[in-house]
Amino acid sequence: MIQVTSYSNPDLDGFSCAYAYAEFLNMTETEAKPVIFGKPRREVQFVVSKFNIDVPSDDFDIKLDVALVDASDVRGVLEKLDLEKVIEVIDHREVHESEGFKKAKLQIELVGSAATLITEKFVEAKLEPSREAAVLLYSAIISNTINFKNNVTTERDIDAANWLLGFLDLEPNYIREMFKYSSEIDLDNWEMRFASFEFNEKKIGIAQLEIVDVDNFVKDNFFLIREKLESASKNFDYYFLTCIDVDTGYNLFVSIDEKTQGVLVKVLKIQFEDNLARREGILMRKEIAPLLKNFLT
Secondary structure, eight states: OEEEEOSSSOOHHHHHHHHHHHHHHHHTTOOEEEOOOSOOOHHHHHHHHHTTOOOOOOOOOTTSEEEEESOOOGGGSOTTOOGGGEEEEEEOOSSOOGGGOTTOEEEEOOOSOHHHHHHHHHHHHTOOOOHHHHHHHHHHHHHHTTTTTSTTOOHHHHHHHHHHHTTOOOOTTHHHHHHHHHTSOOGGGGGGGEEEEEETTEEEEEEEEEESSHHHHHHHHHHHHHHHHHHHTTTOSEEEEEEEETTTTEEEEEOOOHHHHHHHHHHHOOOOBTTEEEEEBOOOHHHHHHHHHHHHO
16 A cells, blocks of 8 residues: 655645555556545635545544655654655655655655646556546646646646546536635635745745735735744745736735845845735746745855
8 A cells, every 4th residue: 555645734736746656556547546635725625625525534543655745855744754665756846855765755746736747658558537636637737737727737737727627527617716715815814825945054934825806905915924024034034925926917025024035035036015015927936946946156
């Protein structure tokens, strides 16, 4: 038995990959089960509710081998996970710590979504995913690439999504509905939105939101966002929020720390006014991290 999992409180990419890769392994005569930890993000809740998909349990067995999907950072996995038990890592980030998994077969490829890598396994094996796996993978690719608008989108992502669509009959407004639902952010669960990095002994915290109507969201929630960022200052040397407007296609950066603002001005060529900086075009956190790494090292 192989357990397929991602990081805790997974987004749609991590959740979908765990669900679908376990299905793929079972189809190819390798007994597997998906294991999900924490509370899945809102976009996950939208898809599983709309299509009546059962959420896998968190019944994790420390004795069993593990395939890790949409995750390759030893700090992002469960504390009780024995790294020696990780036999496979599938991820799509340029910045990763896959070398920490000494016994794992690694597949780190720079595509827009890890769901694309899982989809390609079905395609290559000429296997048809279940309706549940197909809609999860398709939705994850759309979510991660911001409906193919962001810079990390590749032809492989588009091909994978189109292949999955052949098994689905979705409503015309499905994508808009998904993004709108995921835009209803619960800022009380702010920790779920942060990803942490460490470059040259500097700890960096980046929160990312992909929502509609970014300007009004930040305006309406600025004081709470400020409070959350101030709280985060205890844990990071640099910390900020990037909000991506999935409709119009731009980033709005929020930082209340002058030191952080100074780094972002130099690295991203943006200008802050009243702790806000707008940048046209979509820049994902997975793109920002390597830029900061290069600057700080």
